[in-house]
Amino acid sequence: xxxxxxTTMKVNIVAADHPxxxxxxxxxxxxxxxxxxxxxxxxxxxxxVIKQGxxxxxxxxGDRHMFExxxxxxxxxxxxxxxxxxxxxxxxxxxxxx
Amino acid sequence: MGSQLALKSRIRxxxxxxxxxxxxxxxxxxxIAKARDVALNAKPYTDAIFDAVQALVAHTHITHPIxxxxxxxxxxxxxxxxxxxxxxxxxxxxxxxxxxxxLARLEADxxxxxxxxxxxxxxxxxxxxxxxxxxxxxxxxxxxxxxxxETISNTLMDAYMKPAEKGGVSELYIVYTEFINMVVQKxxxxxxxxxxxxxxxxKVPDPENEKAAEDISPLYAFEPSLDxxxxxxxxxxxxxxxxxxxxTAAASETASRQNAMHTATDNxxxxxxxxxxxxxxxxxxxxxxxxxxxxxxxxxxxxxxx
Numbered sequence: 001x002x003x004x005x006x007t008t009m010k011v012n013i014v015a016a017d018h019p020x021x022x023x024x025x026x027x028x029x030x031x032x033x034x035x036x037x038x039x040x041x042x043x044x045x046x047x048x049v050i051k052q053g054x055x056x057x058x059x060x061x062g063d064r065h066m067f068e069x070x071x072x073x074x075x076x077x078x079x080x081x082x083x084x085x086x087x088x089x090x091x092x093x094x095x096x097x098x
Numbered sequence: 099m100g101s102q103l104a105l106k107s108r109i110r111x112x113x114x115x116x117x118x119x120x121x122x123x124x125x126x127x128x129x130i131a132k133a134r135d136v137a138l139n140a141k142p143y144t145d146a147i148f149d150a151v152q153a154l155v156a157h158t159h160i161t162h163p164i165x166x167x168x169x170x171x172x173x174x175x176x177x178x179x180x181x182x183x184x185x186x187x188x189x190x191x192x193x194x195x196x197x198x199x200x201l202a203r204l205e206a207d208x209x210x211x212x213x214x215x216x217x218x219x220x221x222x223x224x225x226x227x228x229x230x231x232x233x234x235x236x237x238x239x240x241x242x243x244x245x246x247x248e249t250i251s252n253t254l255m256d257a258y259m260k261p262a263e264k265g266g267v268s269e270l271y272i273v274y275t276e277f278i279n280m281v282v283q284k285x286x287x288x289x290x291x292x293x294x295x296x297x298x299x300x301k302v303p304d305p306e307n308e309k310a311a312e313d314i315s316p317l318y319a320f321e322p323s324l325d326x327x328x329x330x331x332x333x334x335x336x337x338x339x340x341x342x343x344x345x346t347a348a349a350s351e352t353a354s355r356q357n358a359m360h361t362a363t364d365n366x367x368x369x370x371x372x373x374x375x376x377x378x379x380x381x382x383x384x385x386x387x388x389x390x391x392x393x394x395x396x397x398x399x400x401x402x403x404x
Contacts, residue, residue, distance in 0.1 A: 012142070012146070014142040014143040014146055015143065016140065016143050016244040016247075016337075016338065016341065017136070017139055017140055017143070017243065017244045018139040018140075019139065019142045019143075032321060033321075033322055033326070033330075034321060034322050037321070044319055045318045045319065046318060046319045046320075046321060047150060047153060047154070047318045047319070047320055047321070047327055047331075048320070048321035048322070048327065049321070049322070049326060049327055049330040049331075072334070073150060073327070073330060073331055073334070075146070075149065075150050075153065075318070077153070077318070082146045082149070082150075084143055084146040084147055084150070084334075086244070086248075086334075087244075
């Protein structure tokens with residue numbers, strides 16, 4: 001993972017009253033206020049507001065995690081994505097249970 | 099005999115009180131574990147917001163109304179966090195005492211404080227005394243959820259963002275009880291608004307360190323724009339700070355209730371012991387008296403026959 005080209009990033013999703021999910025991901029799609037936004041490992045540092053929608057996390061093995069989120073923001077730096085939302089919950093998990 | 103009956107009934111009622119206190123104490127101790135869990139669950143969110151606000155401060159000079167104080171407006175808001183129920187020892191009364199002294203201090207500074215109260219005990223205290231209270235909230239003071247934090251922070255943000263001529267306030271203070279440990283809880287006054295962001299402050303005035311500071315925290319791109327991000331994040335920051343205060347206050351309330359109930363149980367037991375001793379003494383006294391009477395009268399009869 002410490003290669004020059006990073007293929008995964010750390011993702012941490014937290015809701016106001018409980019942590020929702022954290023782990024490694026190869027890409028994340030977020031419902032940014034200006035429209036959907038995809039984030040890949042080694043993205044430039046960004047801080048953006050998100051609105052209500054579905055956040056999709058693609059894990060390194062191709063599994064998809066979907067989360068229903070409302071009203072929050074994400075920040076990305078040093079290959080670490082933090083998603084902080086008012087309310088958020090797991091809606092769908094398609095893939096093999098680990 | 100009359101006093102013995104009275105003592106017996108006092109012992110019985112103290113015994114049932116003792117049971118109530120003991121139950122309350124156990125309820126409080128089970129709630130503390132829950133309060134701690136809730137606080138731990140909310141922590142990652144608070145940390146995430148705190149980091150984001152730190153990042154914002156590191157790169158920008160905030161001129162957002164939330165961070166800049168309007169000195170000319172004398173109106174300030176004071177939020178007091180009290181409990182819904184009693185039996186928590188000095189919890190609510192020390193909050194009220196601190197609030198009163200804060201109000202007096204603000205008034206002495208020429209400010210016009212407006213009072214906001216959370217918790218039934220606090221709101222009835224002020225209602226009973228016919229004091230002006232801007233708003234009150236009740237319910238769930240021992241396990242406050244996100245919803246109540248949202249309601250409170252929205253009301254306070256509204257009051258804060260309103261222009262001065264429409265009754266807006268220029269500062270916001272919170273009086274709450276900090277949870278230090280199970281035995282020690284401290285009443286604190288926190289100035290919540292305007293936001294004082296600490297942390298990187300030490301680095302900012304030193305221009306030679308600026309380069310180093312930039313290296314440490316990455317340069318962010320703000321989407322859609324810096325102002326919109328600020329508009330979205332600072333209210334959340336306030337809300338999570340308020341939620342944090344509510345959670346600490348709830349933990350303190352529960353701890354305070356547990357302590358108070360523990361003391362009450364001990365007192366009830368001591369009282370039962372003392373009363374039982376008095377009951378035994380009085381029973382023994384009445385037996386002695388009866389014996390004396392019997393012996394005395396028997397003696398009198400014997401003397402007569404002779």
